[in-house]
Amino acid sequence: MLEIKNPALLNVTKAVNAWVDSWPNQNSYTDFLRASSLHGVCPREFVFNYWQPKANRSFDAKSRVLMSIGTHLHSLKQNQVLGPLGILWGTWKYVGSSEALKTHEGFHPDPDEAVWAMVHEKEQKWEYVEPEVWDEKYRIKGHIDGLIDVGRLEWLNSNLPLLKKDPISTCKRLHAMAPTQRMLFELKTTGSFVFDKLVAPKDIADYYQMQACIYQRLMGVSHTLFWYVNRDTAASKLLLYAYDAGWWRDATRKARIIWESIRDEVLPEALMPCHSPTDKRAKECVHCPVCFGKLDFKKYVESGKERAAKEGRKLLDLRGISFETPA
Numbered sequence: 001m002l003e004i005k006n007p008a009l010l011n012v013t014k015a016v017n018a019w020v021d022s023w024p025n026q027n028s029y030t031d032f033l034r035a036s037s038l039h040g041v042c043p044r045e046f047v048f049n050y051w052q053p054k055a056n057r058s059f060d061a062k063s064r065v066l067m068s069i070g071t072h073l074h075s076l077k078q079n080q081v082l083g084p085l086g087i088l089w090g091t092w093k094y095v096g097s098s099e100a101l102k103t104h105e106g107f108h109p110d111p112d113e114a115v116w117a118m119v120h121e122k123e124q125k126w127e128y129v130e131p132e133v134w135d136e137k138y139r140i141k142g143h144i145d146g147l148i149d150v151g152r153l154e155w156l157n158s159n160l161p162l163l164k165k166d167p168i169s170t171c172k173r174l175h176a177m178a179p180t181q182r183m184l185f186e187l188k189t190t191g192s193f194v195f196d197k198l199v200a201p202k203d204i205a206d207y208y209q210m211q212a213c214i215y216q217r218l219m220g221v222s223h224t225l226f227w228y229v230n231r232d233t234a235a236s237k238l239l240l241y242a243y244d245a246g247w248w249r250d251a252t253r254k255a256r257i258i259w260e261s262i263r264d265e266v267l268p269e270a271l272m273p274c275h276s277p278t279d280k281r282a283k284e285c286v287h288c289p290v291c292f293g294k295l296d297f298k299k300y301v302e303s304g305k306e307r308a309a310k311e312g313r314k315l316l317d318l319r320g321i322s323f324e325t326p327a
Protein backbone atom coordinates (compact mmCIF):
# COMPACT_ATOMS: atom_id res chain seq x y z
CA MET A 1 0.00 0.00 0.00
CA LEU A 2 1.26 3.48 -0.80
CA GLU A 3 2.58 5.24 2.26
CA ILE A 4 2.90 9.02 2.12
CA LYS A 5 5.47 10.04 4.69
CA ASN A 6 5.09 13.79 4.36
CA PRO A 7 1.40 14.82 4.78
CA ALA A 8 2.34 18.29 3.47
CA LEU A 9 2.59 16.66 0.06
CA LEU A 10 -1.19 16.46 0.04
CA ASN A 11 -1.51 20.17 0.61
CA VAL A 12 -1.46 21.10 -3.05
CA THR A 13 -4.49 23.43 -3.02
CA LYS A 14 -2.40 26.59 -3.08
CA ALA A 15 -0.28 25.27 -5.93
CA VAL A 16 -3.36 24.23 -7.95
CA ASN A 17 -5.01 27.62 -7.37
CA ALA A 18 -1.80 29.43 -8.36
CA TRP A 19 -1.64 27.36 -11.54
CA VAL A 20 -5.27 28.05 -12.45
CA ASP A 21 -4.78 31.75 -11.67
CA SER A 22 -1.86 31.78 -14.11
CA TRP A 23 -4.08 30.81 -17.06
CA PRO A 24 -4.42 33.53 -19.70
CA ASN A 25 -7.15 36.04 -18.95
CA GLN A 26 -10.24 36.29 -21.09
CA ASN A 27 -10.50 39.32 -23.33
CA SER A 28 -12.35 41.90 -21.25
CA TYR A 29 -13.33 44.16 -24.18
CA THR A 30 -17.06 44.58 -24.61
CA ASP A 31 -19.24 46.94 -26.64
CA PHE A 32 -22.52 45.94 -25.00
CA LEU A 33 -23.89 45.81 -21.45
CA ARG A 34 -24.76 42.54 -19.77
CA ALA A 35 -28.14 42.52 -18.04
CA SER A 36 -26.79 40.12 -15.42
CA SER A 37 -24.08 42.52 -14.22
CA LEU A 38 -25.43 45.95 -15.16
CA HIS A 39 -26.44 46.80 -11.58
CA GLY A 40 -22.80 46.65 -10.46
CA VAL A 41 -21.25 48.31 -13.51
CA CYS A 42 -19.31 51.53 -12.85
CA PRO A 43 -19.82 53.78 -15.92
CA ARG A 44 -16.24 55.06 -15.69
CA GLU A 45 -14.80 51.59 -15.41
CA PHE A 46 -16.80 50.50 -18.47
CA VAL A 47 -15.67 53.52 -20.49
CA PHE A 48 -12.00 53.12 -19.48
CA ASN A 49 -12.20 49.47 -20.46
CA TYR A 50 -13.95 50.21 -23.73
CA TRP A 51 -11.07 52.39 -24.92
CA GLN A 52 -8.22 50.45 -23.32
CA PRO A 53 -9.31 46.95 -22.18
CA LYS A 54 -7.55 45.43 -19.17
CA ALA A 55 -7.89 41.89 -17.85
CA ASN A 56 -10.24 41.40 -14.93
CA ARG A 57 -7.98 40.28 -12.09
CA SER A 58 -10.89 39.23 -9.84
CA PHE A 59 -11.69 36.19 -12.03
CA ASP A 60 -9.60 33.65 -10.12
CA ALA A 61 -9.65 29.89 -9.44
CA LYS A 62 -12.54 30.26 -6.96
CA SER A 63 -14.62 32.21 -9.51
CA ARG A 64 -14.05 29.43 -12.06
CA VAL A 65 -15.30 26.77 -9.62
CA LEU A 66 -18.42 28.79 -8.73
CA MET A 67 -19.15 29.49 -12.39
CA SER A 68 -18.76 25.83 -13.25
CA ILE A 69 -21.15 24.76 -10.44
CA GLY A 70 -23.71 27.25 -11.77
CA THR A 71 -23.31 26.01 -15.37
CA HIS A 72 -23.82 22.36 -14.38
CA LEU A 73 -26.79 23.15 -12.19
CA HIS A 74 -28.45 25.07 -15.03
CA SER A 75 -27.98 22.13 -17.36
CA LEU A 76 -29.38 19.74 -14.76
CA LYS A 77 -32.53 21.79 -14.09
CA GLN A 78 -33.17 22.61 -17.76
CA ASN A 79 -32.29 19.33 -19.49
CA GLN A 80 -33.10 16.77 -16.81
CA VAL A 81 -35.80 18.32 -14.64
CA LEU A 82 -37.98 21.10 -16.05
CA GLY A 83 -37.58 20.00 -19.68
CA PRO A 84 -38.61 16.33 -19.38
CA LEU A 85 -41.23 17.28 -16.77
CA GLY A 86 -42.90 19.24 -19.58
CA ILE A 87 -43.06 22.83 -18.34
CA LEU A 88 -39.96 24.43 -19.95
CA TRP A 89 -40.71 26.13 -23.26
CA GLY A 90 -38.24 27.20 -25.93
CA THR A 91 -35.74 25.91 -28.44
CA TRP A 92 -34.20 22.46 -28.02
CA LYS A 93 -31.00 21.49 -29.85
CA TYR A 94 -30.28 17.88 -30.75
CA VAL A 95 -26.81 16.90 -29.46
CA GLY A 96 -27.26 13.12 -29.67
CA SER A 97 -24.99 12.32 -32.61
CA SER A 98 -23.16 13.79 -35.55
CA GLU A 99 -26.37 14.08 -37.58
CA ALA A 100 -27.19 17.36 -39.27
CA LEU A 101 -28.18 20.12 -36.83
CA LYS A 102 -31.73 19.58 -35.64
CA THR A 103 -33.76 21.88 -33.43
CA HIS A 104 -37.24 21.77 -31.97
CA GLU A 105 -39.45 24.66 -30.82
CA GLY A 106 -41.77 24.07 -27.87
CA PHE A 107 -41.60 21.66 -24.94
CA HIS A 108 -38.95 18.92 -24.60
CA PRO A 109 -39.36 16.75 -27.74
CA ASP A 110 -38.55 13.39 -26.10
CA PRO A 111 -39.16 13.30 -22.32
CA ASP A 112 -39.20 9.47 -22.16
CA GLU A 113 -35.77 9.23 -23.74
CA ALA A 114 -34.46 11.96 -21.39
CA VAL A 115 -35.64 10.01 -18.34
CA TRP A 116 -34.12 6.79 -19.72
CA ALA A 117 -30.77 8.57 -20.22
CA MET A 118 -30.87 9.92 -16.66
CA VAL A 119 -31.64 6.53 -15.14
CA HIS A 120 -28.90 4.82 -17.17
CA GLU A 121 -26.42 7.67 -16.67
CA LYS A 122 -26.17 8.33 -20.40
CA GLU A 123 -25.70 11.64 -22.19
CA GLN A 124 -28.86 13.66 -22.85
CA LYS A 125 -29.83 13.93 -26.52
CA TRP A 126 -31.60 17.29 -26.34
CA GLU A 127 -30.22 20.48 -24.84
CA TYR A 128 -32.18 23.62 -24.00
CA VAL A 129 -31.05 26.78 -25.80
CA GLU A 130 -31.29 29.73 -23.43
CA PRO A 131 -33.28 32.52 -25.15
CA GLU A 132 -31.24 35.62 -25.90
CA VAL A 133 -32.50 39.13 -25.29
CA TRP A 134 -31.08 42.25 -26.91
CA ASP A 135 -31.97 45.92 -26.67
CA GLU A 136 -30.67 47.67 -29.76
CA LYS A 137 -30.85 51.21 -28.43
CA TYR A 138 -29.18 50.70 -25.04
CA ARG A 139 -27.04 47.79 -26.24
CA ILE A 140 -28.11 45.55 -23.34
CA LYS A 141 -27.80 41.81 -23.84
CA GLY A 142 -28.59 38.71 -21.80
CA HIS A 143 -29.55 35.06 -21.80
CA ILE A 144 -32.54 34.02 -19.78
CA ASP A 145 -32.52 30.68 -18.01
CA GLY A 146 -35.83 29.67 -19.50
CA LEU A 147 -39.54 30.17 -20.08
CA ILE A 148 -42.02 28.30 -17.90
CA ASP A 149 -45.54 27.52 -19.09
CA VAL A 150 -47.83 29.02 -16.43
CA GLY A 151 -50.89 26.87 -17.23
CA ARG A 152 -48.95 23.62 -17.02
CA LEU A 153 -47.25 24.69 -13.78
CA GLU A 154 -50.62 25.61 -12.23
CA TRP A 155 -52.09 22.28 -13.35
CA LEU A 156 -49.17 20.42 -11.75
CA ASN A 157 -49.57 22.43 -8.57
CA SER A 158 -53.23 21.51 -8.26
CA ASN A 159 -52.55 17.84 -9.05
CA LEU A 160 -49.64 17.13 -6.74
CA PRO A 161 -51.22 14.05 -5.04
CA LEU A 162 -51.90 12.60 -8.49
CA LEU A 163 -48.33 13.30 -9.58
CA LYS A 164 -46.91 11.57 -6.50
CA LYS A 165 -49.24 8.57 -6.90
CA ASP A 166 -48.86 8.04 -10.64
CA PRO A 167 -46.15 10.26 -12.09
CA ILE A 168 -46.03 8.57 -15.50
CA SER A 169 -49.67 8.92 -16.51
CA THR A 170 -49.93 12.34 -14.81
CA CYS A 171 -47.03 13.61 -16.89
CA LYS A 172 -48.57 12.12 -20.03
CA ARG A 173 -51.72 14.15 -19.32
CA LEU A 174 -49.58 17.22 -18.74
CA HIS A 175 -47.69 16.70 -22.02
CA ALA A 176 -50.99 16.58 -23.89
CA MET A 177 -51.99 20.05 -22.67
CA ALA A 178 -51.82 22.97 -25.11
CA PRO A 179 -49.26 25.68 -24.33
CA THR A 180 -50.47 28.70 -22.34
CA GLN A 181 -48.85 32.00 -21.36
CA ARG A 182 -45.27 31.99 -20.07
CA MET A 183 -43.17 33.49 -17.33
CA LEU A 184 -39.42 33.74 -17.04
CA PHE A 185 -37.35 31.34 -15.00
CA GLU A 186 -34.09 32.31 -13.26
CA LEU A 187 -31.96 29.82 -11.36
CA LYS A 188 -29.69 31.16 -8.63
CA THR A 189 -27.28 29.40 -6.29
CA THR A 190 -26.36 30.79 -2.92
CA GLY A 191 -24.99 29.83 0.50
CA SER A 192 -27.09 29.19 3.63
CA PHE A 193 -26.58 32.71 5.02
CA VAL A 194 -28.41 34.38 2.10
CA PHE A 195 -30.75 31.45 1.44
CA ASP A 196 -32.20 31.51 4.96
CA LYS A 197 -33.04 35.21 4.65
CA LEU A 198 -35.03 34.74 1.42
CA VAL A 199 -38.69 34.87 2.39
CA ALA A 200 -40.43 37.22 -0.04
CA PRO A 201 -39.64 38.66 -3.54
CA LYS A 202 -38.38 41.88 -1.90
CA ASP A 203 -35.52 39.82 -0.39
CA ILE A 204 -34.12 39.05 -3.84
CA ALA A 205 -30.82 40.89 -4.33
CA ASP A 206 -31.13 44.21 -6.18
CA TYR A 207 -28.83 43.07 -9.00
CA TYR A 208 -31.06 40.06 -9.67
CA GLN A 209 -34.18 42.24 -9.57
CA MET A 210 -32.66 44.58 -12.15
CA GLN A 211 -31.65 41.62 -14.32
CA ALA A 212 -35.15 40.10 -14.13
CA CYS A 213 -36.85 43.43 -14.94
CA ILE A 214 -34.62 43.95 -18.00
CA TYR A 215 -35.50 40.47 -19.26
CA GLN A 216 -39.19 40.93 -18.49
CA ARG A 217 -39.27 44.27 -20.28
CA LEU A 218 -37.45 42.93 -23.35
CA MET A 219 -39.50 39.72 -23.50
CA GLY A 220 -42.84 41.42 -22.68
CA VAL A 221 -43.42 39.05 -19.75
CA SER A 222 -44.88 40.16 -16.41
CA HIS A 223 -43.29 37.70 -13.95
CA THR A 224 -40.10 35.80 -13.20
CA LEU A 225 -39.98 32.60 -11.20
CA PHE A 226 -36.76 32.62 -9.16
CA TRP A 227 -35.52 29.17 -8.17
CA TYR A 228 -32.87 29.47 -5.47
CA VAL A 229 -30.68 26.45 -4.67
CA ASN A 230 -28.72 26.38 -1.45
CA ARG A 231 -25.13 25.34 -2.27
CA ASP A 232 -24.60 24.03 1.27
CA THR A 233 -27.70 21.83 1.62
CA ALA A 234 -29.10 21.47 -1.96
CA ALA A 235 -32.45 22.78 -0.61
CA SER A 236 -34.64 24.77 -3.03
CA LYS A 237 -36.85 27.83 -2.67
CA LEU A 238 -39.16 29.42 -5.26
CA LEU A 239 -40.09 33.10 -5.34
CA LEU A 240 -42.46 34.73 -7.83
CA TYR A 241 -41.23 38.18 -8.82
CA ALA A 242 -43.36 40.86 -10.56
CA TYR A 243 -42.02 43.53 -12.95
CA ASP A 244 -40.91 46.84 -11.39
CA ALA A 245 -40.50 49.68 -13.93
CA GLY A 246 -38.07 51.49 -11.59
CA TRP A 247 -35.34 48.94 -12.32
CA TRP A 248 -35.70 49.43 -16.07
CA ARG A 249 -35.41 53.21 -15.58
CA ASP A 250 -32.23 52.76 -13.50
CA ALA A 251 -30.75 50.37 -16.05
CA THR A 252 -31.40 52.62 -19.04
CA ARG A 253 -30.17 55.69 -17.15
CA LYS A 254 -26.85 53.98 -16.54
CA ALA A 255 -26.71 52.74 -20.15
CA ARG A 256 -27.39 56.26 -21.42
CA ILE A 257 -24.54 57.72 -19.32
CA ILE A 258 -22.16 55.09 -20.68
CA TRP A 259 -23.06 55.31 -24.38
CA GLU A 260 -23.25 59.13 -24.40
CA SER A 261 -19.77 59.26 -22.82
CA ILE A 262 -18.40 56.90 -25.46
CA ARG A 263 -20.18 58.77 -28.25
CA ASP A 264 -18.87 62.16 -27.05
CA GLU A 265 -15.45 60.79 -26.00
CA VAL A 266 -15.74 62.17 -22.47
CA LEU A 267 -15.34 60.56 -19.07
CA PRO A 268 -18.60 59.96 -17.16
CA GLU A 269 -18.89 61.74 -13.83
CA ALA A 270 -22.26 60.32 -12.67
CA LEU A 271 -22.87 57.09 -10.73
CA MET A 272 -19.22 56.73 -9.65
CA PRO A 273 -19.16 54.14 -6.87
CA CYS A 274 -15.81 55.29 -5.39
CA HIS A 275 -14.91 58.51 -3.63
CA SER A 276 -11.21 57.79 -3.21
CA PRO A 277 -8.59 55.28 -4.39
CA THR A 278 -8.68 53.69 -0.94
CA ASP A 279 -12.34 52.60 -1.26
CA LYS A 280 -12.73 48.82 -1.33
CA ARG A 281 -14.20 48.89 -4.83
CA ALA A 282 -11.42 51.17 -6.09
CA LYS A 283 -8.76 48.79 -4.75
CA GLU A 284 -10.31 45.97 -6.78
CA CYS A 285 -10.61 48.08 -9.93
CA VAL A 286 -7.85 47.66 -12.54
CA HIS A 287 -8.59 51.17 -13.84
CA CYS A 288 -8.19 52.88 -10.46
CA PRO A 289 -4.75 54.41 -11.23
CA VAL A 290 -6.12 56.28 -14.27
CA CYS A 291 -9.45 57.04 -12.59
CA PHE A 292 -7.85 58.83 -9.65
CA GLY A 293 -4.60 59.84 -11.35
CA LYS A 294 -3.74 62.77 -13.61
CA LEU A 295 -5.19 61.87 -16.96
CA ASP A 296 -5.44 63.50 -20.35
CA PHE A 297 -8.60 61.71 -21.43
CA LYS A 298 -8.36 62.90 -25.04
CA LYS A 299 -4.94 61.24 -25.33
CA TYR A 300 -6.29 58.15 -23.57
CA VAL A 301 -9.04 57.86 -26.21
CA GLU A 302 -6.65 58.49 -29.10
CA SER A 303 -4.23 55.78 -27.96
CA GLY A 304 -7.25 53.51 -27.37
CA LYS A 305 -8.27 54.02 -31.01
CA GLU A 306 -4.73 53.22 -32.21
CA ARG A 307 -4.66 50.09 -30.07
CA ALA A 308 -8.08 48.96 -31.37
CA ALA A 309 -6.88 49.41 -34.96
CA LYS A 310 -3.74 47.33 -34.25
CA GLU A 311 -5.78 44.59 -32.56
CA GLY A 312 -8.40 44.60 -35.32
CA ARG A 313 -11.15 45.69 -32.92
CA LYS A 314 -13.96 47.61 -34.61
CA LEU A 315 -15.12 50.44 -32.37
CA LEU A 316 -18.73 51.57 -32.35
CA ASP A 317 -19.91 54.50 -34.41
CA LEU A 318 -22.46 56.20 -32.17
CA ARG A 319 -22.36 59.60 -33.89
CA GLY A 320 -25.82 61.12 -34.24
CA ILE A 321 -27.47 58.54 -31.97
CA SER A 322 -29.68 60.00 -29.25
CA PHE A 323 -30.01 58.28 -25.87
CA GLU A 324 -32.73 60.47 -24.41
CA THR A 325 -33.71 60.15 -20.75
CA PRO A 326 -36.32 57.46 -20.37
CA ALA A 327 -39.78 58.69 -19.36
Ligand code: SF4
Binds near residue numbers: 044286287288
Ligand atom coordinates in the same frame (compact mmCIF):
# COMPACT_ATOMS: atom_id res chain seq x y z
S1 SF4 B 1 -11.88 53.31 -9.30
FE1 SF4 B 1 -14.06 53.14 -8.79
S2 SF4 B 1 -15.01 54.94 -9.76
FE2 SF4 B 1 -12.98 54.66 -10.68
S3 SF4 B 1 -13.32 53.42 -12.51
FE3 SF4 B 1 -12.82 52.03 -10.85
S4 SF4 B 1 -14.76 51.41 -10.01
FE4 SF4 B 1 -15.14 53.23 -11.20
